[in-house]
Structures are given as C-alpha cells and as structure tokens.
Amino acid sequence: MAGRGYVGRFAPSPTGPLHAGSLVAALASWLDARAHGGRWLLRIEDVDTPRTVAGVDQTIVQQLSACGLHPDAPPVWQSQRTALYRAALEQLMAQGLAYACSCSRKDIEIALAAQGHTRTRHAELVYPGSCRLGLSHPLARASAWRLRTDVPLAPQGQLPGGSANITWNDRRLGPQAQDVAQAVGDFVLQRADGCWTYQLVVVVDDAAQGISHVVRGQDLADNTARQIWLQRCLGLPVPQYFHTPLVLGADGAKLSKQNGAQALDLSSPLQALNAAAAVLGWPAQTGPVPQALAAWTALVAAHGGSPVAPWLPPSP
C-alpha cells in the first residue's frame, strides 16, 4: 500500500455530462485512492476550449457528489492555470527542447510523401520534424509548439539520460513500450490557435498537484509514453499508471460523448454505481451509497489494492 503519499485524481473534460463510461474511470480512481488510504482530487480539464460546454463542469461536480464521490480538496480548473503551462513551455524552449512549427496537415503529408512513406497513427500523421530540420517554409503563419523527441536527454547534467524510447509498467496492462520518436514524432504542446494540448496540461498538473497514481480509461493508455517523455524533459516525477477497462457501446466502440453516450441517470445513483462496479468486476451492492462504496473499497483492499477485480479477464 502506498499509504499517505498516495494522491490520485479524476480529470474529466467538460465536453458533456458524465456517462456510464466516465463513471467507471471516476469510481476506479476513487476506489484506488481510498483503498490505499490516499487523497483523491478532481481536476476539470477545460483547456480544449472549442469543445468545452458551459455549465457542464458544475453538472459533473454534482453527478460525482450524487454518487458519493467527494474530492478531498476543491476542484481545480485548467483554464485558470495557463501561467503554469506557459512556464513549462518556456522551460522547454530555454532547454532547446521545444520549437515553433507552422506546418499544416497538408505540409506534413507532403513532407512524409517526400520521405517515401505515409506513416499514420490513429489517423494522426507522424510528424517528420520538418520545422526542427529547417525544411519547411518560414514561420509566417501562427505557430504551434512541438516537443523534440529526437534528442537523447543528458545535455547539461540537469536532465536524466535516455531517449524517447519509453518503457513503463502499467499496473493493470503490465510492461509497456513505445518509441515516441517513431510512433508519433515531435508532438504538439500548444496548438497554433493557442490551446494547450492534453499532453502538456496533464503532465504539468499531475506534477503540480503531487499526483502519485494515475487511474484512467484504457483509451488514454497510448498517451502515457509521450507524458513520461515530457516528465523527463521537465525533470518531473513519473506517477504510477493504471488503465481501466472501457465500456463499449452497441457498435463495439468505446462509449463516449462523441458517439452519443447518454448522461448518467442519477435518479438512482446506486444503480449507476453498481453498473460501473460491474465493469470493474465487483459485485452489486444494495446500498445506501456510502455503504456500497465502503464495501467496494474493502474488496479492493482485500484483493491486492487493484481497482479492477483480479478475476476480470484482461481487455483486448
């Protein structure tokens, strides 16, 4: 057990109310924190401003409260923390690890074609480093800021060594590896429209909030290597990662706000919690809610401190 050093968090984007899938991640992170005797924080990830829906943050706070999932400190809003993100970007610029890029998608396609390949990843193009290599047009348009993934870190003795070939041990998925330079290339920290990217804000806030354990949906697992690389570049500690099973919709795709997942029906919070607990492999409880949460916490603690039951088969 991690004891009093444990700090966990739930970090929803206010693009829609919580649905059955997001409650699974919320419950898993809450149970993990409680079973470890740790603290549990709530962070509203509202930096992707075009997709943020006004008022949804308050809905999420109320939904969690109705489910008995109360954070141990007042929630923080990422939209109020831009000075932290700016400072991190400036640190990376000063280290020569971040550079401006004004490539359009078309520019990147052309550059990749010139190299004889069209490497794509989840429909994202692997950035070939054109602006870092001085191969692109002058920076006439508004620029994004990208992080270098081609440098072995060790320059001034201040940074840990190693390349962006990242390995880590996910508490549920086991040993993981990704060569970030090969898989995604130099990735964006701040978009040309000024929005901060998920990678940067999560890394900065996890460190600023002292997060020791990240428990989140498996759809986010693919970001972990990029975040560990960024943590190394910024000299920040690397939390432990646990990625939860996903709730799939009728079409087999991950249930999400984007594919029309219904907002949680909180006429019966216990029913919503029982459905979420079932995804994690835990038996239904009869309530009331605080008693159900205490029963699941005891089960997690009794079964190795994993918020997913050991008898649950691994997700594909």
Ligand SMILES: [Zn+2]
């Ligand atoms: Zn570029």
